[in-house]
Amino acid sequence: MPASLLNPNDSAERQIEKLVKINGALMRRVEQATDVSGAAYAQFERAALLEEEVRNRTRDLEHALDLLNESNARLAEANRATEEARSNLANAIETVQEGFALFDPDEHLVMCNSRFGLHMPDIRDRFRPGITFRQYVDLVSGSQYLSLPENMNPADWAARRMKRHQDDHVIFNVRMVGSRWVQVSEHRTPDGGTVILQTDVSDIMRLERQERERMLDDQARLVRATLEHLDQGVCIFDNQARLAGWNQRVGAMLSIPARKFSMGTRFFTLFEGFAQGSSYSSGITESDIRDWITTSDSRPPISFEIQQGQNKTLAVHAQEMPDKGFVISFTDVSAERAAVRAIQQANELLEARVAERTLELADALTEAERANASKSRFVAAASHDLLQPLSAAKLYMASIEPGQDAERLHQIAEKARRSLDSVETILEALLDISMLDSGKAEVHRAPVPLGVILTQLAEELGPTARAKGLELKVVATSAIVLSDATYLRRIAQNLIGNAIRYTRTGKIVVGARRRSKSVRLEVWDTGPGIHPEQRDVIFREFQRLETAASAAEGMGLGLAIVERACALLGHPLDLVSSVNRGSGFLVELALAPAPDFTALSRRRTPPDTTPGLDGLIVLLVENDAELRNALTIALENWDVCVLPTSDATEALELIRDEGIHPDAIIADLQLDKGELGTDLLSDIRAHLGPVPSCIITASRSPAVIDTCVRHGWQLFHKPVALDTLRNFLTTAARTGAGTCGH
Template sequence: MTRVAAPPVDAELAQLREENRKLRKINAALIDRVERSSDMAGSAFSMFETAITLEAMVRERTTELEDALGRLATANADLAQAHASADAAQVRLRDAIASINEGFVLFDAEDRLVLFNDAYLGFWPEIADQVREGLLFEDVARLAAAHRRPLGAALAPDRWVSDRLARHSVADGGHVQALADGRWIQINELRTSEGGIVGIYTDITEVKAEDARNRALELAERNLTLQSTLDNLSEGVCLFDAQGRIAAWNDALQHLLGLPDDWIQDGADHAALLHWCRDRMAMDDRGCLDWRGDRPGDPVQALVAAGHRHFELRSTTLDRGGQVIGFTEVTDMLRAQATLQETAETLERRVADRTTELRAEVAERREIESQLRDAKTAAEKANLSKTSFLAAASHDLLQPLNAARLFVAALGDRRLALPTRALVNQTSTALDSVEDLLEALLEISRLDAGAIQPEISDFRLDMLLGTLRVEFAPLARASGLTLDMASDALWVRSDIRLVRRILQNFLSNALRYTQQGSVRVDCAADAQTIRVSVTDTGPGIAADKQALVFEEFRRFDTRAGGKGLGLAIVKRASDMLGHRLTLESTPGRGSTFAIELPAGEAAASPDKGPDSVTRDRSMRGLNILVIDNERAIQTGMRTLLGGWGCSVLTAGGYEDAIALFEPGGAPDIVLIDYHLNDGETGDVTLDRLRAHFALPVPAVMISADRGKELKARLDAGGTPLLNKPVKPAQLRALLRTMLK
């Protein structure tokens, strides 16, 4: 509620009261003097005359006093009416300001807050109880920056305050400001005739969103037109922007070069295409594929070879930066020419010398055998290079996916409109699909590269099946299926992680492809092996297709979803373990996938004592330090953890982290990425932080590295490891566990 100070007491009223007091005092003194005085000369007439004079003077003074009092009463009435008019005008002004949708604020010539409405406070809910009349604008700006309300203040509060004060002092128009909660406001500030500043704050979030949608639609239409044009070309074409990123391509390019279906998701750019052509295809491009997108020049054209194939390359730079590269295969044309020439030479050699022809044929066969050996070696190298590339690129692939999952999870925790929440849920589902595909590809690459080595031990099969029952029972109920699992206390000898992965894929496929009925897990034991089978009542698999289901990207019923990689992982894992896989299926009656595991030796199971159950503790108010060299990850973590009630500080490395705390201060928990800038690693940085704080601060390491060496090193130090992309539910459960 706004206030207006009352005007000062009228000076005329005070002056009249003072004159009245003096006249009364003079009157009393004169009367007293007349009563007490005596006529020393004995003149009674002189005394009478003096009294008459005094009476006239008193009457005159009294008349003046009555006039003054009349004027005073009139002035008081005018003053009361003026006060009433001012109060009414003030009430009308407050009502008018409160009724407008925009935020309204008024500062006087000394830049002190005079008037504001509730809509203005709505932009700063965290500091609403601290905003009051008389507060300087600089104090209001610093309060907003201290609570990270404006988006710019979240990274550099002091700089934001300085820029805001400079813009406020000019007050010559409007500017746009982004808030940390995702809203956008337009601030219009103008000076008043008395030297003050009046500000109007308007929420333009929807306008911004509509503008972004229009720009996206326009860009999509342009891209569609360009893509249609490219797809109608017979030659392979790709367009790179000024930074070397892929901007457009056509299917002919992918077909001619044999690019994988997901090459775009693997970070396609000019360097990746150059690597594919030169290293994977052994293409001698003669420099035609070199990057020229940052400098103008004439088109470059060359006829090059790539193994047994030949291409005509044409590279053109764009005026505004970027490069267009075209591929036209001329193998058949050159081969036809070579065949004609070879036929002519062969006829000549046959006529001239049959012996020379035979020697030429022998030499040709040897050359073909040599080329076949080289091709086989190149294929093996290419496969190994693919595996190594996927394993090495996992960090860069999972970084943006990790940031996206954090932002989506943070959005899911907010109160959103139903259409917006539906979009968030669809985005989360899409991210789950990308994550599943990426995880499967990385797991296949690690299996191919031999990065996963079995760890053989004896374990109880029924306990493993119990965890799988807990995992898949909700999915079965949601699909209206019955899930039955064996519970015999059987011991097997194998790698528990790989066996769990195999059975997970069996169950996942069975539940995905079964529309009604049941899914059953049975165990059959003999003297040396235990056969674990998963039987469903799904559509079944035809006999001629059963051998193909264990290949990558094989899906015979696309309506059920999936990526066609689960059974490929099963095949590789079972081959590594040396376990026999079987498949029995009848179309229309269901399928049974089974694996035979060696029997194991029974061992004592560790008991959990009563001390293992502890009391949970809320995360509200928890001070968390997030260290990551990616700003997007920092923002996503701050948004997600802030939504859980945590207090979050972010840093890019050790020096940034220690600068956030006063001497003696330390965070409650540290979330730190393993790969930081300039070769800095999370474990070394964590040791330095603990030495600096002189405290064993709890920490969680986050990394896309799934190697056993890193996990073993962190386990030895008691530091838990989360793999990217981080699942919010998994992170929350781990934090709660650490707080117990």
Template sequence: MSPQTNAAMASLRLAIDHIPQGIAVFNSGLRLVTSNERYNELLQVPEELIKPGTPLFDMALYLADRGDFGPGDAARLAIERINQLTAAPMTVSQRLGNAGQMLEFYSSRLPDGGLVISFVDVTSRVKAEHELARLNHSLEGHVAERTAALTRVNAELESARAKADAANHDKTRFLAAASHDLLQPLNAARLYTSTLIERAKSTGLADLANSIEASLTAVEDIMSALLDISRIDSGALRPVPAPVSARDLLKKIEVEFGPMARERNIALRIVGSDSTALADRTLVGRIVQNLVSNAIKYTMPGGKVLVGVRRRGNRIRLDVIDTGIGFNRDQHKLLFAEFSRLERGARMAQGLGLGLSIVQRLVAALGLTLELDSREGQGSRFSLFLPATRTVRAPIETGKVPSETSFGVINLKILCVDNERNILEAMEGLLTHWGCDVRTALSLKQIDREGLLDGWYPDLVLMDYHLDQTSGLDAIEWLRHNLGGHLPAALVTADRSPAVRALAEERGIAVVTKPVKPAALRAAISGLANQTGRMAKRVG
């Protein structure tokens, strides 16, 4: 793997080590794949037992010998404990730890036969529960004492809850701050890989380049899923509903999923509507993206996927319908469980089993309704219901969004500004390969100091948001003031917050999220080029 990929993986591991729960993953042979620092800290086992490849039985045998599982034959106790953890697709159990603390274990079987074990110290909660139980048994004659004790216990519970909320808030804030640093090296690696893929066509390196791209995509999916789940569960995602046209919700589906559908020989059809919904455009878009992605992944070549909108009374129904493998009613709950995938689906496509879990969380956070109907072997229908409204805010006109195959060589002058040199190098390599005249800078000071714009007027600007001394939005305003207010620009950022997107829209600036996908970048550049063409006609 490239240095950028290794850096991204190391950053992801650092983020996982900050999660307060102990987590370990075992393969189908029940041998350790990885564990985080909290897992090793709470279990207090020798270092040789937390090395990758260690059998789960060896770890259980050590704990049994130490007395963690109570009195009895250590080997028998170890086998019983493993059976308890693997007896069902999901299990929950409690036991005392080596230091006398109460530990609560959660185990989940993976589709390939592997096992995920997580646990947390619940000593304070259990003590509070026991104290409440004791007090409830001695109510008579001790009203005053009971009231005082309950007040004290409730205060302790409130304090524990406040601490848990604070820890959750700190975790969310950490992940939000870390996401930028996590995505930066991954973005550079994606850009380098995109250039490599295009240059390696019809060579022996093509398969290797595509394998690297697939690995980077998997890392990006894991990071996005972890960040999404963390934001939703902590309440950091706050919906901002606004009138949005149904066509506006669907207009990016063809660009984003058209290549994927064509590659799998699947007919993707988008049917819009003139209806208007009251919805958070970004969060509803995330729901639709996950549903369409699943529909394409689990539909056989030659099949069909339909994404359509229709009015139903005072609501709008958005359907994602496929002719894929389907599922039966008994599997509904399993579909939305984390790290859970149906056996046939796991054989068809790679994945973590987090997509529909995120969909369910988003639907609940937005207060929406999701219906599903499916027949095994015949296909599925997921229907999202949105409140309808009569008014719609006029969208900022950025030109028609083309499909990623609508143009080849791009003959444009493009200025790229980013505070990461490796990202600039990767972006310059990709854009130059597309036929662009590219100039790059780490800051506005460098542009001014080196006279990069003397005698050279860019057709458009690609600007990072988090610069060292200013924001990308202010930097674009500075360029427009000095070069002309009509200068088309796109914000290229790892910050996916609705606030940044809203600020960009107010200033007529497009947004491209990192890690940058070549098709999305081409579409954004084409839209900005259309702005340049329209402005040139007005001036002419």
């Protein structure tokens, strides 16, 4: 049978039907055959074979049909099981509380439950099997129930969603309208499909937000408490430059009323007028600050200082926050800046003092160099001027020979005395200059009766002036000045002595001219005057206008002593001079309250008559044997009864044990074994009461002067002139003379 008569793809029933039709057609053809030569038998034989083949095929077809029926039964059972599984899966998915959707590897929706897209009722019915994942995303992005983030449109949201879809596992939250939140979980299946779960997390988000708000409230309280404990003033602004937080210190620091601080207040409203009267540091201007606040670009931190008034300085620091807001802080650095200014002023003052000290040191160095040069000249001149009168005195003494007449001896002795007087004068001047130049000269400023000093000097220098045929006129004064009595007397003495020395004819006038708050001591002469170019020279050491003058007429130290003593005491010194007409030296002295100098004036006023010293008992205390013997001889020549002793012990023994009551006491200040003549006089006063006494010393210490003035003792500096001692003893004799003995 041709293979083309049957179609293998036909069902068994269809194949059987075709075979029956073929068999009938063959049988009819056999019956109608007319071939008598045996063709009919052949046809029959072929028919029989065909029938057998048909029977076999039929049997095979029946077997195939049985197999097909069995397969169909099994397939039906499988379909039933599949449908049952599908139903069970659908029921299971439907029982899930989340929205569920399954996409096949070709991105087509296979199935989803009724909860899928529950929060988007406007598109929920369109989630049907067969839609693509892109169609699903487009539907969601266009839903009116989707709450898009700020500054985002549906297309942007869909693009970001498709980008997330590229990951195998994605979890994110989607905000819906009405404060609803859906968490979307997307996971890839092993065959490349996609499973999406949608979970309503609104309650969780609400609780989380409440917790976050509670935490924010707690954090806000903590931040506020922290802000209130800061020394700085702090303001926090949002990205619109609106006030979001602050502490109370910022208002007090910036003098801004509390009513202006409220949430949402604009920066420029809050600080309106704050910068008036203020100045900025570091080149910052108000325009720069405004630009920094209003810019939309990223802002670097900015720091500057604001100066308000003279004493208030605020350090300002502003910094941007991640949300484009910013924090600005104010720190009061007034104390630090004041300290810096104080340090700068101190440094400037120190630099000025260093510069001043440097100048002083330079002046001191110059002065030291001048003093060294002066010392060299001093030593050279002093050696020459001291040796000259000493040599003269030595020659005079060597010229004394036995048998010379008394008048010749008297002349030689007088010349030797004058030479020694010159030595004494030179030594005193050298001592004064040395003390003043060394800076060790001590002064004792106290009220001093100027009239007493001038009267004494008039008595002492008057004979010298008269011997030169000059008139020395001292104008009486009652002025009490504030000075050192010793140095003031030396100043006046040198000025008067200098005037007498250089005046050939005429007179010298000395007086005190009263001014508003001072007294000016004036010494005028009718001497040769001083040329202008010589006015500075005359105050230098060893400078004499008359170079031919001898040492007996001065060494040129008098005015140098005057200048130094005036500088030491702070007495301005001035010179007025006209050539060939005379000169005037003017010393400005400060006035002082007048103490009671009546007793001192009486004691120093010379008596109207000069009583004799015959029988006057004088206790002499001198540890130097040569000086003690010389003083004893000089006093005995005046018919004085001298009791010479070498120390305090011997003197007190005479008074205590021998009962001697001396009329006057002459004591050296420095005795042996550290004893002081002032202590001895105090002990004697304790036994005998007040006794006219004097201290002789080379010291010019103010302490010694104070002690002598306080106890009423006379003070004579070595070398002591015999006339000075005689005047002292004459004054003592006026109180009554005794006799030598007990």
